Amino acid sequence: MIQQLPFIYFGGMALVCAILVVVSRIAIYSAMALLGMFVHVAGLFILLDAPFLAGVQLLVYAGAILVLYLFVVMLLNVHGRGPILQRQTPWAIILTLLAAGEMGYLVLKSHFYPKLPAIPHPSVPTLGNTETIGMVLYTQYLFPFEVASVVLLIALVGAIVMARGRGGVSQG
Amino acid sequence: MVRKGAICAEGIVDNADVNEKGWVLINDLIGALVVMLGVLFVVLTMIAYLTYLERKVLGFMQDRLGPMEVGPWGLLQPLADGIKLLSKEDIIPSEANRAIFRIAPVISLVPAILAFSVIPFGHDSFGFQGVTLHPYIADVNVGILVILALSSIGAYGILLGGWASNSKYSILGALRSAAQVISYELTAGMSVIGVLILSGSMSLVKIEDAQSGGFWHWYIFPQIVAFVIYLISGIAETNRTPFDLPEAESELVAGFFTEYSGMRFSLYYLAEYANMIIVSSVATILFLGGWNPPLPSLGFIPPVIWFLLKVYFFLFFFFWIRATLPRLRYDQLMRFGWKIMLPVSFANIIVTGIAAYFLER
Numbered sequence: 001m002i003q004q005l006p007f008i009y010f011g012g013m014a015l016v017c018a019i020l021v022v023v024s025r026i027a028i029y030s031a032m033a034l035l036g037m038f039v040h041v042a043g044l045f046i047l048l049d050a051p052f053l054a055g056v057q058l059l060v061y062a063g064a065i066l067v068l069y070l071f072v073v074m075l076l077n078v079h080g081r082g083p084i085l086q087r088q089t090p091w092a093i094i095l096t097l098l099a100a101g102e103m104g105y106l107v108l109k110s111h112f113y114p115k116l117p118a119i120p121h122p123s124v125p126t127l128g129n130t131e132t133i134g135m136v137l138y139t140q141y142l143f144p145f146e147v148a149s150v151v152l153l154i155a156l157v158g159a160i161v162m163a164r165g166r167g168g169v170s171q172g
Numbered sequence: 173m174v175r176k177g178a179i180c181a182e183g184i185v186d187n188a189d190v191n192e193k194g195w196v197l198i199n200d201l202i203g204a205l206v207v208m209l210g211v212l213f214v215v216l217t218m219i220a221y222l223t224y225l226e227r228k229v230l231g232f233m234q235d236r237l238g239p240m241e242v243g244p245w246g247l248l249q250p251l252a253d254g255i256k257l258l259s260k261e262d263i264i265p266s267e268a269n270r271a272i273f274r275i276a277p278v279i280s281l282v283p284a285i286l287a288f289s290v291i292p293f294g295h296d297s298f299g300f301q302g303v304t305l306h307p308y309i310a311d312v313n314v315g316i317l318v319i320l321a322l323s324s325i326g327a328y329g330i331l332l333g334g335w336a337s338n339s340k341y342s343i344l345g346a347l348r349s350a351a352q353v354i355s356y357e358l359t360a361g362m363s364v365i366g367v368l369i370l371s372g373s374m375s376l377v378k379i380e381d382a383q384s385g386g387f388w389h390w391y392i393f394p395q396i397v398a399f400v401i402y403l404i405s406g407i408a409e410t411n412r413t414p415f416d417l418p419e420a421e422s423e424l425v426a427g428f429f430t431e432y433s434g435m436r437f438s439l440y441y442l443a444e445y446a447n448m449i450i451v452s453s454v455a456t457i458l459f460l461g462g463w464n465p466p467l468p469s470l471g472f473i474p475p476v477i478w479f480l481l482k483v484y485f486f487l488f489f490f491f492w493i494r495a496t497l498p499r500l501r502y503d504q505l506m507r508f509g510w511k512i513m514l515p516v517s518f519a520n521i522i523v524t525g526i527a528a529y530f531l532e533r
Contacts, residue, residue, distance in 0.1 A: 028272070028335065035328065052374075055317030063324025063357065067331065067350055074335050074343060130314065130374055 010043035027073045031066060038062040052129045203304050208289075211309055215288050219445045220250040226491050233495040260434035265338060268431065272336035277432065277439035280329025283322040284446035290315040291453045292377045295463050295475040307463075307476065308377065315376040316368070319454055320361050323409060326443060327353040330411075333440070334428035345427025348417050348502065353409055355509040360405035362517035363398040366524040367391050367458045376454075380462035387466040392459040394527075397520045399459045401513055403489075406451035408509070410444060412490055414497040415505060452486035453479075 017040060020033035038061045045054035137145050224239065224246070231238025239246030264273055294307035312318055327350055334346020368374060370391055371382040383389050392399050408415040419427030429440045456462055460482045463475030500508070 028269075028332070032272075032332075051312060051314045052317065055314045055321050058321035059317060059324060059361070063321060063327070064354055067324070067327055067354055070328075070331050070335075071347065071350055074331070074347065 006047055007044070010040045010047065014040040014044065028070070031070050031073060034069070035062055035066055038066065050129055052133055200304070203306070204309070207305055207307075207309055211288055211293075212285070215285065215446065215449065218449060219442050220254065222445045222448070222487065223253065223441070224250050225487070226494075229488065229491040230495050233492070254438075257435055257438040262434045262436060263431075265431050267338045269336040269338070272332050273431075274436070276329050276333035276336055277436045277443070278329070279332065280326055281439045281443040281446065283325040283329075284443045284450065287319050287322040287450045288446075290318050290376060291450070291457070292380060292462065293476055293479055295380075311375060311377045313373070313375045313378075316364055316374050316379075316454070316458075319450065320357070320364070323447065323450065324353070324357055326447065329440070329443065330428050333432070337428075337431035339431050341424045341426070341430045342428050345419060345424045345430070348424075349411060349428060352411070352415065352417065352505065352509075355506065356405040356408035356415075356513075359401055359509060359513040359517050360409060362514070362521065363401040363405065364458065365521050366395045366398040369521075369524050369528050370394060376457050376462075380457055380464065383461040384464050386468055387461065390459065390461040390464075395459060395520070395524070397516060398524075399455070401517050401520070402455060402458070403486075404513065406455060407490065407493065408505070410447045410451055410490075412444075412448070413494040414500050416499060417502055417505060448487060448490055449483065452483045452490070455486050456482040 014037050017033045017037035021030045021037065024030040024033060038057060042054040042057040042062075045051070045057060227249070228238040228246075239249040242248040242252045264270055289309040290312050292308040292311070296307070298305055330349045330353075331346045334342040334344075334349070337343070367379065371379045373379060373382070383391060411417075411419060417427075419429070424430070429437055432440065456479060462482075463479040465471050465473060465475075465478050
């Protein structure tokens with residue numbers, strides 16, 4: 001029980017923050033709650049002996065992506081005054097039921113099958129965490145990795161086309 | 173390389189019974205606490221006296237004396253400033269978002285102080301009655317990532333403070349700062365990768381160990397490009413001149429902390445100086461060999477002294493730049509960051525990677 005306290009704290013706080021993201025009526029508060037969630041998920045990674053993932057989690061999500069969110073929210077000066085759910089109520093119900101079903105299935109499955117160990121995979125400690133991820137990423141999962149980067153590239157090109165396409169004149 | 177303290181601690185744990193194990197744990201705890209308090213005390217004092225040093229250095233560069241009135245040569249000036257700031261009225265604008273306005277300076281300062289936990293100040297750990305004192309709080313094996321991540325979290329303090337003040341100048345300063353920090357953080361992170369390729373580790377202690385034995389082993393020589401990029405990005409990330417657009421007083425009054433007063437204002441100020449020390453320390457560790465003496469024969473001078481000497485060299489460089497260069501224009505700053513610094517840092521990674529691949533075979 002005492003060993004699980006950190007997990008309960010980080011997992012619980014991540015959940016609370018995630019709920020706050022959805023419930024808050026002020027966009028800035030949502031963004032702050034999201035920051036809290038990222039930090040606590042990074043804590044979970046550290047508990048799993050994956051400090052590299054924790055660092056990257058903070059650096060990429062908290063350090064870059066969320067700052068851009070905040071940037072947009074502040075520039076647009078968003079005021080959330082309407083009801084939380086607008087036209088998407090039926091979709092929200094369907095998707096929530098689906099997600100709940102999936103989670104319930106996973107919980108039941110882990111109840112009947114032997115539980116996954118809470119400790120990291122035995123192959124990890126022989127190499128450093130960073131080296132292991134690098135090796136796996138560039139050998140075993142090379143193709144999906146490259147596909148992901150191509151998808152990102154397409155998104156970048158698309159964003160530039162959309163931003164410049166209207167006038168057709170570049171600003172230099 | 174395993175640290176001495178770690179070896180003896182493990183040895184004791186292996187052949188000891190439960191009782192002694194408990195004592196080792198308590199001793200480790202005491203050692204860690206002492207080091208934490210020590211680092212905190214030293215860092216806060218350093219920050220306070222950095223303000224004095226900056227005013228003195230700027231004064232001498234502009235042919236005047238700087239603070240002279242409080243104490244001999246004005247040495248007690250930081251203390252007087254601290255008392256003044258603490259006793260000032262804490263004004264919160266009536267239209268401000270009070271909660272975020274109050275917490276934003278703290279969000280700015282805490283990550284800056286936290287980053288000191290992974291910086292190794294010296295080489296030898298020494299023991300005292302079973303309590304081992306390390307020259308660092310933690311030797312994390314992703315130390316450099318921790319520092320980069322924490323410095324990116326510090327940007328939230330600036331953004332939120334500017335937004336919560338509900339003032340045009342504050343929000344403009346905050347937006348400028350956020351854009352600047354994102355752009356230059358990227359180049360700072362990219363410039364570090366060259367050093368990581370050469371040292372084969374992300375632990376700051378191991379990076380320092382890899383540069384031992386004379387100044388010709390320092391990474392500043394193979395990584396001179398990365399060094400220059402890191403230094404420029406570091407100055408930009410700490411919002412110092414010539415990149416101090418977020419607080420450009422001629423356009424934005426004081427930028428994101430226009431509405432702040434008293435102790436909350438000084439928290440922002442302290443965060444800026446803490447970040448300066450962090451950037452200087454990381455530049456020292458990555459490129460100038462950290463605590464390693466320039467010549468092996470100079471090893472009789474303690475490593476801590478070497479480390480501090482190099483850090484203060486960079487801090488002096490910060491002041492020097494401030495006294496010398498004018499401020500950039502905003503579009504120049506962005507163009508320089510994305511169109512020059514980023515491609516050059518990419519090129520540096522590719523060249524370093526290829527060279528490391530062929531030279532190691």
